[in-house]
Amino acid sequence: MSLMKIHSYELGHIGTNCYIILPDGSDGAIVVDAPLEAAGFVPEFLKKCARRLDAILLTHPHWDHIWDAAPLAAATGAKIYAAADAVDFIENPQMQKARLSAPGDFPPAKVDVPVRDGELLDIDGVKITCLSVPGHCPGSVAYLMSDSEGERVFVGDLLFNGSVGRTDFYGGSFEELERSIRGKIYALDDSVEVMPGHGPSTTVGAERRSNPYVCDAR
Numbered sequence: 001m002s003l004m005k006i007h008s009y010e011l012g013h014i015g016t017n018c019y020i021i022l023p024d025g026s027d028g029a030i031v032v033d034a035p036l037e038a039a040g041f042v043p044e045f046l047k048k049c050a051r052r053l054d055a056i057l058l059t060h061p062h063w064d065h066i067w068d069a070a071p072l073a074a075a076t077g078a079k080i081y082a083a084a085d086a087v088d089f090i091e092n093p094q095m096q097k098a099r100l101s102a103p104g105d106f107p108p109a110k111v112d113v114p115v116r117d118g119e120l121l122d123i124d125g126v127k128i129t130c131l132s133v134p135g136h137c138p139g140s141v142a143y144l145m146s147d148s149e150g151e152r153v154f155v156g157d158l159l160f161n162g163s164v165g166r167t168d169f170y171g172g173s174f175e176e177l178e179r180s181i182r183g184k185i186y187a188l189d190d191s192v193e194v195m196p197g198h199g200p201s202t203t204v205g206a207e208r209r210s211n212p213y214v215c216d217a218r
C-alpha cells in the first residue's frame with residue numbers, strides 16, 4: 001500500500017469520530033464508525049471525490065458509533081465489519097436502549113463480516129489486522145493499517161489522547177481495558193499513530209510515556 005488519505009469528522013450526538021479512508025490506487029473507500037449524520041455526510045463526501053464505499057468498520061457496539069451504520073450501508077452497498085461478539089448488540093438496537101441508555105430508536109444494522117482477534121482483512125488494497133481489545137465494552141476491536149508513511153491503529157473508545165475509555169458501562173472492566181492497552185496497543189511500535197473514537201489522534205509512544213491511566217511508569 002503506497003499511501004492513503006484519512007479524513008476525520010466529529011458527527012452525531014456526542015461528537016464521535018467518523019474516519020473516511022481513501023486508499024491510493026483504488027476507487028474505493030473505507031469508513032471507521034458510523035455515528036448519526038454519517039449516512040448523509042459520507043455519501044455526499046464520496047460523490048465529490050468519485051469514490052465508492054466498500055467497508056464500514058465498527059470499533060465497538062455503542063450507539064454513538066453505530067447509529068447510522070444501517071442507512072449508510074443501504075445507501076452505498078458497503079459491507080459492515082464488527083467483532084463477532086458485538087453482533088448481538090449491533091443487530092438489536094433495543095439492547096442499546098435498555099443497557100446503554102441510547103437516546104432513541106435507530107434502524108438495526110446487519111453485520112456482514114464478523115471478525116476475530118488476529119484476523120487479516122484486505123480491503124481496497126489495504127491490509128488490516130483486527131485486534132480484540134475488550135475493556136471499554138465487550139465486542140471492541142482495533143483496526144491496524146499501514147501505508148508507506150507508517151502504521152495507524154483505530155482504537156474506538158479503548159484509548160484516547162491523554163485518557164482511556166470509560167469502564168462503567170455494561171460489560172466494561174478496567175482490568176480488561178488495561179490488559180488490552182498494554183497487550184495489544186502498547187505492544188506496537190512507539191511511532192504508530194492512534195486514532196481514537198473521540199478527540200484528537202496521538203501515538204503509541206506518547207500514551208505509553210504519559211497516559212495518566214495506563215502508562216509505563218506505573
Ligand SMILES: [Zn+2]
Pocket residue numbers: 060062136157
Ligand atoms: Zn463507547
